[in-house]
Every structure is written in C-alpha cells, then in structure tokens.
Amino acid sequence: MRTASPLELHRLDVPAPQTLPFSIGTFDTIGPLSRAPFPHRHTFHEIVYVTAGTGEHVIDLHSRPIDPPNLGILTAGQVHHWDRAHGVDGRVLLLEDSFLLDRPGDRDLLRRLAEERPWQTPTPDTAAQIGDILDEMQREFHARRTGMASILRAYLHILLTRAARSFDREPAPAPPATDTPGARFLRLLDDPTTATGMTVAQAAAELGLTPGHLAESVRKSTGRTPGELLRAARTLEAKRLLTGTDLTVAAIARAVGFNDPAYFCRFFRRETGTSPGAFRHHTHTTPAESKEPPGKHHAHRDPSIAHPTNGT
Incomplete structure (x- = not known):
C-alpha cells in the first residue's frame, strides 16, 4: 500500500528556549x-x-535488512520508512544542515556516506567505538554545558570519519572536498525541489559561476x-513519488x-x-498497512529534546 498523498515532510521541532x-x-x-512505517x-x-x-x-527504494548492530545515515531529502519492523531500539541523531555550516568537509562526508x-x-571493534561516541554525545547534549555545540561537532566528525574507514574491509570514500563549486552543486541536488526544477544554467547562476566553470568543477x-x-x-x-505516493503519472511529471x-x-x-507505470507496478515499496496512533510507538517523549514533526 502506498500513501494516498504526496510524501510527508518531517521537520525538526526544537523546543524553546533551545x-x-x-x-x-x-x-x-x-x-x-523515528520508527515511521510509511514513506x-x-x-x-x-x-x-x-x-x-x-x-x-527502506531507504530510497532499497530494502536494508535490520541485523543489529546497524548504522544508517540519511541526508535531508531522502525517502525512507521502516518495513515490518519490530523491537527496533538504539540511538537516533538528528541535525539540520546549519549545524555543520562551518564544517563543509563533514557535510560532504555525511552526504557521501548516505549515498x-x-x-x-x-565490525565488533567499530560497533564498540560507535556506541562509546554516541554515549558521550548524549551525555554532552543533556548536560547543556558551555561549549556543548563545539564538542558535539567534534564527536560527530569522529563518528563520520570512523564510519568512512572501518566497515567490512571496504575501501573508505575519498576524503571530502573542501567547499568547492562542485561540492556546493552536489548539495543543491539534496533538495528535490531544487534538483527537479533547475537547469544547468540556473544552477550555475545560483552558485555565481559560468556553466563552463560549473561543468569543469563538477566533472x-x-x-x-x-x-x-x-x-x-x-x-x-x-x-520516489511513483513508489511512495498515489499521485498520477501526470502529477508526478509536473512535480x-x-x-x-x-x-x-x-x-x-x-x-x-x-x-513510469511499469516501474510503479513492478518496483514498489511496501510500507505498513496503517499508521498507528503516536502513543503506540513509544514509551515516552522527552520534552527537552528536539523531535521530528510532520510538516505537511
């Protein structure tokens, strides 16, 4: 079953005065x-x-088996849901792009890992390291002491770096680029509304470049x-829209x-x-048949921390 409307967009609800x-x-x-069963x-x-x-x-049409421990990394704009998931537990870390505004290398590494x-x-050693890092981040976040943001960014840098180099003997992604025109163009593509409504010339103008300079940097x-x-x-x-919504093909074309x-x-x-029709018929996600009331998904909700909210 697909959702009966355009994909829901969740925003980060940061409680005042934080x-x-x-x-x-x-x-x-x-x-x-955090366990939403719908795209x-x-x-x-x-x-x-x-x-x-x-x-x-399920992340952007690809089903990933839950076989703990697992580390999942998603960037803004990606579509995901939890399918037939039971007993899911662990840690959830949420951050807006502005949290890493002064750390373009980490922003690019996060995007590259998500891709x-x-x-x-x-591996067991890496799992232990990840658990320790997240423990420290959660303690620091709840202590609310001076310099908290800087310490959290430092821990996040360590987490991303270890995620990039320590999994299953796979080659780590290349070191992230600095804030180059090519890197900024890739970040434009993270916003589906930008990526689907922009020409190369418009993208170049948005970045203050000529189309030729943009092409050279991106290549x-x-x-x-x-x-x-x-x-x-x-x-x-x-x-995403074909598999996660019931929009008509004509509506998706416009979108x-x-x-x-x-x-x-x-x-x-x-x-x-x-x-498009054949793709929708043969390749579709299978979210849960219903959205349970929020109270059935969690034991309690801490009012002192930020939460995702339905922005639609």
Whole structure:
C-alpha cells in the first residue's frame, strides 16, 4: 500500500528556549516518527544506530535488512520508512544542515556516506567505538554545558570519519572536498525541489559561476557532468513519488519539472529502460498497512529534546 498523498515532510521541532539544530536520544525519547512505517522525507539529516530489532529499513527504494548492530545515515531529502519492523531500539541523531555550516568537509562526508554506505553492519571493534561516541554525545547534549555545540561537532566528525574507514574491509570514500563549486552543486541536488526544477544554467547562476566553470568543477569532483547529475536527480525523485505516493503519472511529471506528461514518460523510459507505470507496478515499496496512533510507538517523549514533526 502506498500513501494516498504526496510524501510527508518531517521537520525538526526544537523546543524553546533551545536553538541548537541538533538532537540525540533513543528511538523512544525521539518519538513515534523515528520508527515511521510509511514513506516520508526530512528537512534534516538523520543517523540511526540500531542495536535491536527485526524487519527492514527502506531507504530510497532499497530494502536494508535490520541485523543489529546497524548504522544508517540519511541526508535531508531522502525517502525512507521502516518495513515490518519490530523491537527496533538504539540511538537516533538528528541535525539540520546549519549545524555543520562551518564544517563543509563533514557535510560532504555525511552526504557521501548516505549515498554510498547508507546502511552498514560494523565490525565488533567499530560497533564498540560507535556506541562509546554516541554515549558521550548524549551525555554532552543533556548536560547543556558551555561549549556543548563545539564538542558535539567534534564527536560527530569522529563518528563520520570512523564510519568512512572501518566497515567490512571496504575501501573508505575519498576524503571530502573542501567547499568547492562542485561540492556546493552536489548539495543543491539534496533538495528535490531544487534538483527537479533547475537547469544547468540556473544552477550555475545560483552558485555565481559560468556553466563552463560549473561543468569543469563538477566533472573534476564526480567524473560526471552537471546535466547527467540533474537528470539522475529528476529520475530518482520520480521513482520516489511513483513508489511512495498515489499521485498520477501526470502529477508526478509536473512535480519533477515536466509540463508534458508524454515527454516525461519518454524521459523516464530513456533513463530507466521502463515506463513510469511499469516501474510503479513492478518496483514498489511496501510500507505498513496503517499508521498507528503516536502513543503506540513509544514509551515516552522527552520534552527537552528536539523531535521530528510532520510538516505537511
């Protein structure tokens, strides 16, 4: 069953008088949306460390088996849900992009991990390190002492760096770039509304570049052209809407920047090898059949920490 409306958008609800765009807690203290069984996306980044539970975590159309311990990393704009999940427990870390505004390397590494390693089963040594880091982060967050934000950013840097280098003997992602034009372009693609409604020339203008300079920087960073990446972003967003909503193909075409549904269908077939209708029929997510009342998802909700809220 798909949701009957456009994908829900969850925002980070930061309680007054706190203003830090960051939160950490257990699945229970963060609240019911931390285990949402229906496709949705966030305006914030999310890192989950699952220490118990069964089922699957579906991230951008890919089902990841829950086999604790698992580390999951999602960036703002990605679509996910928990499928047939039972007994899921562990830690949830939420942060808005502004939390890392002065740390572009960490922002880029988080995005790269979300793209290349969104769901991992760490080795025992790495699992112990992750648990220790998250314990320290949660203690620091709840102590609310001077310098808390700086310490949390430092721990987050360690967490991301160890996540990048220590899983299952896989080669770690390349070191994150500094705040280059190519890196800034990739961050534009994290916002589906931007990625689906923007041309290469508009993206270049947004970044204060010529299209040629943008193309050179993006190719150096990724080996691909801005046009290729924009088409890939449009295709991914179309897939998200086809599998996570009951919007018509015509409505999805408009949502991803096509005024002509027939042209959208040709574009989609060229990019994927199949039609939108066939893709929806054969490749769809399977969220839970109903949304339980919030009270059935958690033991209690800590009013002192930030929580995701339904922004639709």
